[in-house]
Amino acid sequence: MGIADLVGSAQALAASGQPALAAELYRDWAALNPDDRLLHAVHFNRGVLLAGLDDLHGAIEAFAAAIAHRPDFLPPYVNLGAAYERLGARAQAFSQWSHVSASLAAVNGDSLATKTAALKQMAQVLESSRRLAEAEDALRQVAELAPTQRDVIQHLVSLRQRQCRWPVLQPVAGLDRAALLRRIAPLSIACLSDDPAMQLAVAHAHLREDHGWPDRFRTGADFAHRIAERPARRLRVAYLSSDLRDHAVGSLMAGMFALHDRDAIEVFAYYCGVPQEDATKARIRASVEHWRDIAALDDDAAEALILADGIDILVDVNGHTRGARTRLLLRRPAPVIVNWLGYPGSMGSPVHHYIIADPHIVPPDAERFCSEKVLRLACYQPNDRARPTGADQAPRRADHGLPEDATVFCSFNGTQKITPFVFARWMAILRGVPGSVLWLLKSCEEVEARLRAAAADAGIAPERLVFAPIVPVRDHLARYPLADLFLDTLPYGAHTTASDALWMGVPVLTVPGRSFAARVCASLVHAAGLPDFVVDTPADYVARAIALGRDGAALAPARERLLSGRATSLLFDTPRLVRDLEALFHAMWDDFAAGCLPVPDLANLDVCLALGAALDHEATETGFDPAHDARWRDALARRHAYAPLPPDRRHHPDAGAA
Numbered sequence: 001m002g003i004a005d006l007v008g009s010a011q012a013l014a015a016s017g018q019p020a021l022a023a024e025l026y027r028d029w030a031a032l033n034p035d036d037r038l039l040h041a042v043h044f045n046r047g048v049l050l051a052g053l054d055d056l057h058g059a060i061e062a063f064a065a066a067i068a069h070r071p072d073f074l075p076p077y078v079n080l081g082a083a084y085e086r087l088g089a090r091a092q093a094f095s096q097w098s099h100v101s102a103s104l105a106a107v108n109g110d111s112l113a114t115k116t117a118a119l120k121q122m123a124q125v126l127e128s129s130r131r132l133a134e135a136e137d138a139l140r141q142v143a144e145l146a147p148t149q150r151d152v153i154q155h156l157v158s159l160r161q162r163q164c165r166w167p168v169l170q171p172v173a174g175l176d177r178a179a180l181l182r183r184i185a186p187l188s189i190a191c192l193s194d195d196p197a198m199q200l201a202v203a204h205a206h207l208r209e210d211h212g213w214p215d216r217f218r219t220g221a222d223f224a225h226r227i228a229e230r231p232a233r234r235l236r237v238a239y240l241s242s243d244l245r246d247h248a249v250g251s252l253m254a255g256m257f258a259l260h261d262r263d264a265i266e267v268f269a270y271y272c273g274v275p276q277e278d279a280t281k282a283r284i285r286a287s288v289e290h291w292r293d294i295a296a297l298d299d300d301a302a303e304a305l306i307l308a309d310g311i312d313i314l315v316d317v318n319g320h321t322r323g324a325r326t327r328l329l330l331r332r333p334a335p336v337i338v339n340w341l342g343y344p345g346s347m348g349s350p351v352h353h354y355i356i357a358d359p360h361i362v363p364p365d366a367e368r369f370c371s372e373k374v375l376r377l378a379c380y381q382p383n384d385r386a387r388p389t390g391a392d393q394a395p396r397r398a399d400h401g402l403p404e405d406a407t408v409f410c411s412f413n414g415t416q417k418i419t420p421f422v423f424a425r426w427m428a429i430l431r432g433v434p435g436s437v438l439w440l441l442k443s444c445e446e447v448e449a450r451l452r453a454a455a456a457d458a459g460i461a462p463e464r465l466v467f468a469p470i471v472p473v474r475d476h477l478a479r480y481p482l483a484d485l486f487l488d489t490l491p492y493g494a495h496t497t498a499s500d501a502l503w504m505g506v507p508v509l510t511v512p513g514r515s516f517a518a519r520v521c522a523s524l525v526h527a528a529g530l531p532d533f534v535v536d537t538p539a540d541y542v543a544r545a546i547a548l549g550r551d552g553a554a555l556a557p558a559r560e561r562l563l564s565g566r567a568t569s570l571l572f573d574t575p576r577l578v579r580d581l582e583a584l585f586h587a588m589w590d591d592f593a594a595g596c597l598p599v600p601d602l603a604n605l606d607v608c609l610a611l612g613a614a615l616d617h618e619a620t621e622t623g624f625d626p627a628h629d630a631r632w633r634d635a636l637a638r639r640h641a642y643a644p645l646p647p648d649r650r651h652h653p654d655a656g657a658a
Helices: 003-015 019-032 039-052 056-069 075-086 090-103 109-128 132-145 150-162 177-183 186-192 196-211 225-232 248-253 279-287 299-309 326-330 364-369 420-432 445-457 473-482 496-503 520-527 538-550 552-564 574-593 605-613 626-641 647-651
Strands: 235-241 265-271 290-293 313-316 336-339 354-357 373-376 408-411 437-441 465-468 485-487
Touching (some): 003 039, 039 056, 075 090, 109 132, 132 150, 132 445, 150 177, 150 186, 150 196, 177 196, 196 364, 196 605, 235 299, 235 574, 248 496, 265 299, 290 299, 354 574, 373 574, 420 445, 485 496
Parallel strands (some): 313 336, 408 437, 437 465
């Protein structure tokens, strides 16, 4: 068998679902042809097949054989590094990718893809090792080599946010601020700007450019037979998420699944996350009727499973976050698709019919910033009443480097949520409360040094910023009461972190903005029974924090309200949330059965993206800038005054209608 016949036969075996036989064919051919000049390619192809079969040790042996036969053939180094990384051998992985990068100092068309792949892999390892500046440098090199790769630009912007490198949007590879904004990821724009119109436009562009519209999809007519079938059975509701595990979202939802009315609702969970086991994942799996792990399934297989299960309402608990199965959702594998909890904003999607919010997060005048129809709970966030209340022995301030006799402000949000405007307010608060400290969540040494230097520039002693190390959830909750007051961020506020603080009796001070992510914290604080801790303006936020910081006794009643209200407050009333959620599900199904399912509103979002990208979102806090609001007013009026059928609706001729 010649090399061409070998490759063709192996590809045919793999395509017919027999990749293991294809790998054996390559192995046997290599043993019979030890002197063939293309032997390196045979070993490489075998390694790719074995890696796909999760035979990582076999793949490593095959890639190493390819390198041994032709050391200047670089693709095996990239794949060898990936196999090492999957085994947890990051040092060996990084060594392979570094070799590729160093070997390709001069890049031509043939080697471009190999070098960029190696640099992207290096960036991931550097980032996971908290070497963020080095990871940014690697991504910058990729951007210079291949400026059209949107994922690289998105990752680069996100890394700058995590490092508090301000301004975040720095030109790269010939891309100016406007070009970066047209490529930015949905979560990054939510952290950067309190501009809900721009956030919606970015979300839609992310779907169109980064995922694309599927070749096949379903319309309401494909599910019409369900209407007659439904009265004979329960409503089938499924939650799709990569985060039904030890994750912020999983911890919020852990207690709710068992509370569903099993006489009316049949509960499914489609898990698409990492394979590791943990207590939260096990608890959720045990509390649903049907647990489906689809992480290893491709979209065809996952779609077939959802259709076979006859799901009526599919709740997307990822949205535009890591691990989402967006391309699967765009096929519309269920008649009704809902956006809830995982992503704090509108999807800008042709297949998400509803978004679940509450009156504080999406007031009526903000519905225009949602492509979905807005349905509301009393408080949109579920919470687990069985969550731990901390360690058996209460920690002491001295154990955490905190002063015993001074005010401790805290903000345990991720560093990507800290903006120059938020940081300036925090420094004003520390100036106004002598001796006070700000307790932040640890990131890495370089970020801590940058923030301490910024504090010094603002006239605040750097040691007044204290960084809390990452610890298990139980220990993290236990240390919360050492703080006097939690200070929220803007425009992406505290969500799970806020409910953690409130659960542990720590009041949260927040000023709501205009966008979804900027209003969640205010909803939670209201639901916890502390409406007086929701203020109207940034100036009020600073003044109130200083007043409370100077009068510690004023916080005692709020602490008592929080602790005594754990069993009764709206925020922690999970049984009520589940009952209200079920009522929304039944209403959604009634809409579908009546032929009046809402059609997602995607009118003129490309125009909104162009207008938003032309604005400087880092120059002012857009949520409090009347001039910024005025710039959008006419554009938003035109969005619905002239709304031709967008390409997405032509592609999905029945995106929402039954």
